[in-house]
Amino acid sequence: MTPMTNLTFTDSMVGQLKTKTIYTTHDISRLLQVNPRSVINWIEQNLLPSYRTPGGHRRVRRDDLLAFLRKHQIPTPASLVEGKFRILIVEDEEEVVTLLKTYLQRQGGYEVAAASNGINALIDVGRIKPDLLILDVMIPGVDGIEVCRRIKDDSANKTAIIVISGNAESEKKVLQAGADVFMPKPVDLEKLHAEAQRLLRVL
Incomplete structure (x- = not known):
């Protein structure tokens, strides 16, 4: 460049x-x-x-x-880069949260938190200011598409967003809402990590 x-x-x-x-x-x-x-x-x-x-x-x-x-x-x-990157997982299935959290923590360099619904996700985004959001579409309360839209509508918010979903038809909607990446479930963990690294761009 x-x-x-x-x-x-x-x-x-x-x-x-x-x-x-x-x-x-x-x-x-x-x-x-x-x-x-x-x-x-x-x-x-x-x-x-x-x-x-x-x-x-x-x-x-x-x-x-x-x-x-x-x-x-x-x-x-x-x-x-000050310390570790902050990642917030927004997912209501505990086994998926455990899988993602365990995998990312093993990679090193990340602080990983989780929220189980859209309302808590929006609160946590303001509270912990994550660098990256891993966001499921089908979550209780405010759905993932609306969470994504609200975050991206805030020009002061720099959070990158990876949306995951078992419904491939939701890809167009989440990208229109501002998501940086859409990934289908079940999630390929290596591809997820590669996308996280690409979005965070750490040497």
Whole structure:
């Protein structure tokens, strides 16, 4: 997407960048090892959301940067990742929850929580702010399609969503509601993990 540069940064600089929630264009160029002009171009092309300080300097929020990297399938530098990714499984079948949770935890790098209905799912999305939602369509209360729609209608929410369903005919509806991926049940665990990695884009 952009030419790589010879920019380098020390371990102490990496630590400082990791704790930031707001980045300058030079911060981003160091993190991604690209020319600062490339970062400015992304902003000017409305690819990377930003705002200006009273002094006219560009600033980018961490969540917007992560969303940009995921959308354009740019690997996320380890220095941007704080601890483990948070995954929320929304499923009312306990055996499916146990299967998914056990498998993902064995892969390492994930904190996995679960909700058994749509109302609790929406509450938990606001409370724990998961990086990824694994969402069944047929759940009690608010169904998975509506949960997906409400999350994606919130422009401030950057959660990626994988929808799972035993009904292949629901694929079109869930994708129209904003889901990133549709997967049929029974779920292929290796494919699920591959999609999770692709959406989270961790090196």
